[in-house]
Amino acid sequence: MNIVGISACPAGLAHTPMAAKALEQAGKELGYHVKMEQQGSMGPVNAITQEEADQADFVLIASDQKITNMERFKGKKVLNVNINVCIKAPKAVLKKCVSVVKGD
Amino acid sequence: MKKLLAEWKGFLMSGISYMIPTVIGGAIIVGIPQLIGMIFGANDLTKYKSAQGFFHILYQINQVGWIGIGLVNLVIAGYVAYAIGDKPALGAGFIGGQLATNIQAGFLGALVAGFVAGYVARWCRKIKVGEAWKSAMPLLVVPLLTTGAVAIVLGVILSGPLSWINTSLVAWVKAMINNHTNGAIVAIVLGAMIGTDLGGPINKAAWMVGNILFIEGIYQPALMTNIAICCIPLGYALATFIHPRSKFSDEMFMAGRNNLIMGTFGITEGAIPFFLTSPLKLLPVNMIGGALGALVGEVLGMHSHIPPLGGLPGIITADNKLAYIAGIAAGALFIGIVSPLVANFNVSKDSEAETIDEDDIQINMNEL
Numbered sequence: 001m002n003i004v005g006i007s008a009c010p011a012g013l014a015h016t017p018m019a020a021k022a023l024e025q026a027g028k029e030l031g032y033h034v035k036m037e038q039q040g041s042m043g044p045v046n047a048i049t050q051e052e053a054d055q056a057d058f059v060l061i062a063s064d065q066k067i068t069n070m071e072r073f074k075g076k077k078v079l080n081v082n083i084n085v086c087i088k089a090p091k092a093v094l095k096k097c098v099s100v101v102k103g104d
Numbered sequence: 105m106k107k108l109l110a111e112w113k114g115f116l117m118s119g120i121s122y123m124i125p126t127v128i129g130g131a132i133i134v135g136i137p138q139l140i141g142m143i144f145g146a147n148d149l150t151k152y153k154s155a156q157g158f159f160h161i162l163y164q165i166n167q168v169g170w171i172g173i174g175l176v177n178l179v180i181a182g183y184v185a186y187a188i189g190d191k192p193a194l195g196a197g198f199i200g201g202q203l204a205t206n207i208q209a210g211f212l213g214a215l216v217a218g219f220v221a222g223y224v225a226r227w228c229r230k231i232k233v234g235e236a237w238k239s240a241m242p243l244l245v246v247p248l249l250t251t252g253a254v255a256i257v258l259g260v261i262l263s264g265p266l267s268w269i270n271t272s273l274v275a276w277v278k279a280m281i282n283n284h285t286n287g288a289i290v291a292i293v294l295g296a297m298i299g300t301d302l303g304g305p306i307n308k309a310a311w312m313v314g315n316i317l318f319i320e321g322i323y324q325p326a327l328m329t330n331i332a333i334c335c336i337p338l339g340y341a342l343a344t345f346i347h348p349r350s351k352f353s354d355e356m357f358m359a360g361r362n363n364l365i366m367g368t369f370g371i372t373e374g375a376i377p378f379f380l381t382s383p384l385k386l387l388p389v390n391m392i393g394g395a396l397g398a399l400v401g402e403v404l405g406m407h408s409h410i411p412p413l414g415g416l417p418g419i420i421t422a423d424n425k426l427a428y429i430a431g432i433a434a435g436a437l438f439i440g441i442v443s444p445l446v447a448n449f450n451v452s453k454d455s456e457a458e459t460i461d462e463d464d465i466q467i468n469m470n471e472l
Contacts, residue, residue, distance in 0.1 A: 010308050041125065064113060078470050080468040
């Protein structure tokens with residue numbers, strides 16, 4: 001599984017990197033390739049390129065907020081999950097996302 | 105309905121995320137010249153408006169900061185609109201936000217403007233026109249409809265009612281904080297809200313109450329939230345100093361020391377790693393700590409006549425510095441002493457069970 005995603009929170013200070021790191025770490029443990037872009041207070045960190053976007057199986061948005069540059073993911077399945085849930089249970093989130101995507 | 109509310113909350117949070125740097129930038133640039141002026145014996149910089157020399161330069165810088173404070177409604181309306189309707193909504197949102205300031209409709213007016221501009225722009229995308237008219241849409245039709253809608257809804261229809269509501273609200277808040285008993289209640293409520301979700305929507309709502317009132321010249325609620333924001337992470341930092349090292353895993357100990365910085369700059373999110381170890385036990389501790397800090401500051405008579413800065417730099421902008429420091433100390437001590445007694449911080453991250461069941465995770469899937 002090749003997963004790309006974006007995390008964002010109101011202040012863009014703590015939740016954003018926490019969620020990104022939690023999901024990337026959980027991805028490693030589950031054997032998925034996960035790359036998370038952080039749209040925090042300093043603009044995009046660890047940005048996802050068009051190439052990476054094209055290769056992804058699906059897009060995971062860890063936020064309820066406005067995400068910029070979504071055009072990259074045209075034609076991709078986009079899954080929205082609350083950012084706090086991603087911090088608390090990153091493995092469960094990834095597993096569930098994968099099963100939702102496969103289920104279709 | 106629930107989904108719509110969650111969506112609206114997301115729009116609001118997006119707006120707030122753009123507003124935060126504006127408010128902070130404004131407050132810092134108001135505060136620093138004011139402080140320098142105070143050190144050199146000029147308490148009121150407005151006296152130097154048409155003077156020459158050093159104090160006049162301070163006055164000029166200070167005025168730039170006030171512009172930032174004055175832009176709060178504009179920024180929030182613009183970016184709420186942007187979150188809803190993308191780029192075509194931004195301009196009308198900005199205009200509506202400034203309109204809200206001008207007609208004294210405040211934050212409420214700004215939100216109405218943002219939502220109107222955003223949804224009209226979103227709806228405009230559904231209009232089907234022929235090829236020849238395609239270029240006229242973004243250049244003429246969409247700006248006309250979005251800004252026109254803002255002008256009619258906020259400029260005409262809701263102008264009176266919203267400015268009345270906002271003016272009454274502001275008067276009510278002023279009366280609340282000028283009365284000691286009510287002021288204490290406000291302090292407890294705002295402080296507890298800050299401690300509830302540490303950077304989440306409830307926390308940001310309380311922060312918002314404080315900061316949106318800057319534009320009305322009311323600073324007391326911001327002082328309350330700032331104390332609570334500061335004392336919670338500092339409390340966990342303090343815990344690593346007053347309790348034995350064996351009570352903390354290596355990770356938690358590091359997180360605690362890290363919270364010295366988080367607390368100093370007023371970032372409640374620093375407390376999240378601790379909170380996650382046992383949320384149910386630490387929720388009341390954080391709420392009480394935040395409320396206690398704000399209450400002690402309020403009771404001891406903290407106040408400020410310029411927009412307060414967050415975190416420890418807030419000591420600079422506070423008029424009654426001892427009250428501000430005492431509030432932070434009280435909240436931090438409470439959390440520092442109590443939190444390791446009720447929760448176990450000697451847990452390694454790997455053994456931490458994921459407390460959320462897969463079935464409880466809500467996922468919305470769309471295809472772009």
